[in-house]
Amino acid sequence: LADMFTSHGLHSGRRRLGDPVKLHATVLNSRLRGQRQTSRLAAETGNLALTNRCPSETFSAMGVLVAFETYQLIENERFEEVQLCKMISDDAENGDGDGFYPCIAKLSLSTM
16 A cells, blocks of 8 residues: 555655555644644734744543544554654764654553
């Protein structure tokens, strides 16, 4: 599937045909939302000093969970772990040059 996306130019990034792909999802990026709201407010008010502030915003995701509680993204697959990754794209920081976000915490799901 990833090769199909790449071969049709639908993948944004440096991926080449045959490169490995990790299933991932951004659950919530409240910092980006805060940056966008701050930028919008700065533009509306003309106060450029606001652009340096990026407050995070908390919210309840319960509505999203309830709305999609019966939705199945993947069936009959086994996941070994869930990773929490740092959102950067600098290969130099994770040191392994694999092009993925560096993992900062893992939750093992295996039942050995």
